[in-house]
Amino acid sequence: MCGVFGVYNSKTPAEDTFYGLYSLQHRGQEAAGIVVADYGEDKKKTIYRQHKAMGLVAEVFKDEKLFDKLHGHAAIGHNRYSTTGASKSTNNIQPFSLIYRSGNLAIAHNGNLTNARALRKELTEKGVIFQASSDTEVIPHLAALSPENEPIHQIYHALRQVQGAFSIVILANDQLIAARDPYGVRPLALGKKVDPDTGEASFYIASETCAFDILSVEYLRDVEPGEILLIDRVSTRTHKPKSLYLPPSKRKARCIFEYVYFARPDSTIFQNSVDKIRRNLGKNLARESTVQQSNEDKHLIVASVPDSSNTAALGFVRESNKINRPARFEHGLIRNHYVGRTFIQPGKASREIKVRSKYNIIRGVLQNRQIILIDDSIVRGTTARMLIKLIREANPKEIHLHISSPPITNPCFYGMDFPTKGQLLTNLFIGAASEQEEVESIRQYIGVDSLKYLSLQGLLNSVPQFDHETCSYCTACFTGDYPIKIEDATTDKEENDV
């Protein structure tokens, strides 16, 4: 997953993008970058300036002097969480910026293309030179080779050829373009701010609306699935960007895992509040739970694995009390906020040490208690296994692990860096005779008194349905039902690296 951000018609585009990326840090922690477009009225020419490097946004842009050279009228930015192309290669840091026959182009991409390998091969055979090993770079090359003359039409031509997931922001000379694949896999939002003196509009694009909030930008709507949005100087006066549409897909495939884990709870994605949906997940988990408090306890003690399951735990407690199973939320684990997200950390060793250094227990809360521990997902099982060992040190009476999503059984090819099928925890127990037996084996492996996953129906009941759509969400990592053909995509993200 990655975070993308774009701004048009701002006096401080680099600073705005910095704050946008800063609030989207949870979507990618490996590298960050900003490209600024500066239109010179005198020369009728746009100059691009950029800064990008490995690391977190605040580290990459630590030197305030950097912003002195990043001036202009528009910018795009990217936080990377690699899915194709080596994580450590500096060539894969986005935005990619290039000069071609129609001028300047820069692109930042969230998602993963499923036919990038074939396209890359075709382009290489035509003599195209690639600098990066990631999937994204095929898009600017396809645009550059397009017979069209206007950048927006070149982009349309390029996007007609790619398959898979893409929420992208593009600077094309002095214009800003945003586009989302027809399935709508990844979120992308459009926002606006109006200058009270001139009445002119500034436009903003972001993966999640939390990036708008800190900039006091008004969220207008989502970039629609299949929409290519063009923002130029005319739009600042009319307040209306222009739109083109890619041919529609038969169904939609918004990533349901964004709601489960990825997005921030204070964001609106896919037109809905993440907070609300996570509470629904907790509510439905409470309805499916069979744990009863022991006679000597007045309440079930519900603790979350901070941060991503906090909201589901609140939903769980509220519903549990409603259905006469008294429950109380307690902070049993404290998270060190200087350790980032561990699931999106590349490399097993770094994830394990991070999990261990990330959490501490509050013994008084856990000791001699019957604990319902809520987490949003189990991927490799690193977090659950290490945490349970840690919690046992406090001598709780019982630990009942509840997960606010079903077991993850399949890899993602659309922008979430799940491990190969072989590295998923569920794979260890693949020969189990039934789903119950599989869950029982996972329970023993993790070392808890009981283990409950939210059912697939419970997950689907937690998310709103869209009118006139036969299918609105991708659930492939839970079901194996891949909405977009996998083509030649692989989970070996270093395959293009030589």
Ligand SMILES: O=P(O)(O)OC[C@H]1O[C@H](OP(=O)(O)OP(=O)(O)O)[C@H](O)[C@@H]1O
């Ligand atoms: O089974 P695993 O491979 O360990 O992955 C699953 C864990 O990773 C995620 O948390 P993460 O620490 O990444 O982020 P968070 O701090 O936002 O919860 C998720 O919430 C689970 O806790």
Ligand SMILES: NC(=O)CC[C@H](N)C(=O)O
């Ligand atoms: N997770 C993402 O959105 C990654 C974008 C792109 N596929 C890359 O690996 O750089």
Ligand code: SF4
């Ligand atoms: S496979 Fe899972 S993580 Fe990937 S897009 Fe589908 S729901 Fe999201």
Ligand SMILES: [Mg+2]
């Ligand atoms: Mg977590």
